[in-house]
Amino acid sequence: MKNNSKSEPEIRLERSDDAPKIDNLHSETFGPGRYTKSAFRYREKREHLINISFVLVHQDQIIGSVRYWEILVNNAPALLLGPIVIHPDHRGRGYGVRLIDYSINKCNEANHNIIILVGDLSYYYKVGFKRMLGKEIIFAGPVNNDRVLYREIKTNIIEDSSKIIIKRYPD
Template identity: 40%
Template sequence: MTDLSLTILPEAAGDAQSIERLHERTFGPGRFVLSAYRIREHVDHVLELSFTARIGTLLVGSVRQLPVLVGETPALLLGPLTVEPPFRGRGVGRLLMERALKDAKAKDHRLVLLVGDEPYYSRVGFKPVPKGRVTMPGPVDAARILVFELVDGAFEGVSGPVGPDWSKARAG
């Protein structure tokens, strides 16, 4: 990232509209039927574990994390991760993920899940979840469910459905 003056900052409450517009441009209206979005309907992402990438004042990327349970085990669900198309392939997504994972570990989280392409996410250490061990709501390709252990062995013995951490769910 030598050619861009990039800053990675924790997401602020005032970033919500800009991030939503970024999601609209990069994912389109079909994003609302995805499994991860179904979970997001019930629980908010954690601002202090969600980040923006900016060049000057221009928002060029975003990553969010939200609290979930895998069976009875607390975890984070990473995503969406998105970068404006002109800035892709320059390491912005990787920097966002690395910051999100580092801060999650510093706040004593143990596991992070996501739904995504294994070749891309394996570069930062995500691994495929063994088939049948974890289920998500709605249609999802089980091969795209990935896990990152923030603590060695944290995924050992963990299985079950992924859903919102209801202790952190929105009222109403």
């Protein structure tokens, strides 16, 4: 069913045939610099979890995407959120927050507990993320610790630890 121009975008599960469109959106939005970010080390040569990754579709066009990747936090299974992307023509309308909030609810339904991301607290606090204040953070590569954010859904692994070790999920 086609949306008219005034309709709201719809969120749906990402499909494997969406990958080229999402990759183009990442390229247009973030450029080649995205490969130099420390968070990319966790995604490099790995597949994201397509069963909890979502797209935002408007008039049959993908205008947004959020993906999740398996990681370990203090040896417990966790998720790395990102990248989250909204096409520049559709920013400032709350679509990113809507997409993240929807995806977090689906992560909860799938019994995931810890979600980590690297980003600005001023944006991500809207969907429940916090800084790891007073924690020693071990991350794959240089990172500003104030930008390493988390959300725990069911346990307190991060809350109860003074040292946080974030690792790639084993191959």
